[in-house]
Amino acid sequence: MPRTLGSRRTAHRLAADAGLLVVAAAFALPLAWVVLSALDPHAGLDVKVPDGLTLDNFDAVLTPDITYTPLLNSLILCGGGTLLTVVCAALAAYPLSRFRSRLNRPFLLTILFATCLPITAIMVPVYALFVRVNLIDTTQGTIFFFAASQLPFAIWLMKNFMDGVPKELEEAAWTDGASSLQSLLRIVLPLMGPGVAVVTVFSFVMMWGNFFVPFMLLLTPDQMPASVSINDFFGNRGTVVYGQLAAFSVIYSTPVILLYVLVARRLGGGSRWAGRSRGEGRAGGQRVGAGPGRHTNA
Numbered sequence: 001m002p003r004t005l006g007s008r009r010t011a012h013r014l015a016a017d018a019g020l021l022v023v024a025a026a027f028a029l030p031l032a033w034v035v036l037s038a039l040d041p042h043a044g045l046d047v048k049v050p051d052g053l054t055l056d057n058f059d060a061v062l063t064p065d066i067t068y069t070p071l072l073n074s075l076i077l078c079g080g081g082t083l084l085t086v087v088c089a090a091l092a093a094y095p096l097s098r099f100r101s102r103l104n105r106p107f108l109l110t111i112l113f114a115t116c117l118p119i120t121a122i123m124v125p126v127y128a129l130f131v132r133v134n135l136i137d138t139t140q141g142t143i144f145f146f147a148a149s150q151l152p153f154a155i156w157l158m159k160n161f162m163d164g165v166p167k168e169l170e171e172a173a174w175t176d177g178a179s180s181l182q183s184l185l186r187i188v189l190p191l192m193g194p195g196v197a198v199v200t201v202f203s204f205v206m207m208w209g210n211f212f213v214p215f216m217l218l219l220t221p222d223q224m225p226a227s228v229s230i231n232d233f234f235g236n237r238g239t240v241v242y243g244q245l246a247a248f249s250v251i252y253s254t255p256v257i258l259l260y261v262l263v264a265r266r267l268g269g270g271s272r273w274a275g276r277s278r279g280e281g282r283a284g285g286q287r288v289g290a291g292p293g294r295h296t297n298a
Contacts, residue, residue, distance in 0.1 A: 037246035044242055053226050057247035065249060074225035075255065076139060077214065078207040081146030086196065088147065093158035094297050095186050095222065098167065107161070114152040123216055130217060137219040145213060150203045157202070161195025162188060185291045197263040206258055 037043035040050035061067050135141030170183040211227045234244045
């Protein structure tokens with residue numbers, strides 16, 4: 001009987017490992033094709049080791065019209081939209097986390113419902129609204145819509161991270177005369193740095209890969225981001241040059257990878273900060289928030 005049970009567990013473990021390998025291969029094969037095809041002078045749709053390595057595909061796409069201008073437009077749109085999203089999400093999540101009200105739960109449920117709305121369902125009224133207010137084919141209008149579309153989920157995430165910061169730390173700062181805005185900027189946000197990093201990365205990635213919104217709201221080719229200009233490899237060139245498409249995809253993915261690498265260290269320190277801040281808040285909360293020249297006796 002024990003042998004039968006052990007053999008069943010082994011079979012289940014092997015089946016789970018095989019399933020995970022299949023899922024990993026489904027993700028790894030497209031990535032392998034992108035990397036190998038970018039260096040292959042005769043790239044096709046097959047995943048194969050190139051006969052010879054070349055950088056000609058990168059040289060062909062590294063031009064102002066194909067890469068530099070669209071990437072700059074993407075950085076402006078996604079960077080501006082991410083900054084606006086993070087600022088507004090922090091300001092909206094703070095009262096939801098710190099003040100109790102009967103409207104908090106309905107408001108959060110409404111936010112959660114807003115995240116479920118498909119972007120295609122609201123683009124027609126948004127397009128008509130942007131035409132009426134003269135925001136169509138403008139960078140600032142696209143930034144506003146990017147931020148508005150990501151704000152519901154960003155508020156939900158930010159509020160959950162903000163709940164993990166002990167309120168005792170703010171109460172010590174309020175005792176020393178700090179305002180709610182000062183406690184948010186100097187205590188809450190620094191302690192929830194990993195949470196802010198998560199919201200920043202998530203918002204930036206979702207905006208960076210968005211094709212439909214800038215395609216609908218921007219009309220001038222010089223304002224198109226890289227997520228839209230990549231469509232030129234399929235539509236306006238007749239035959240698809242897969243090597244150049246793969247090279248452009250590698251370049252297009254680089255900013256997102258760099259952003260994640262920059263914030264990865266803060267992402268790893270989230271649990272340590274939360275536990276440390278709780279201990280400091282209970283043991284020596286009177287010292288937190290005391291500025292130079294102020295007494296620390298609450």
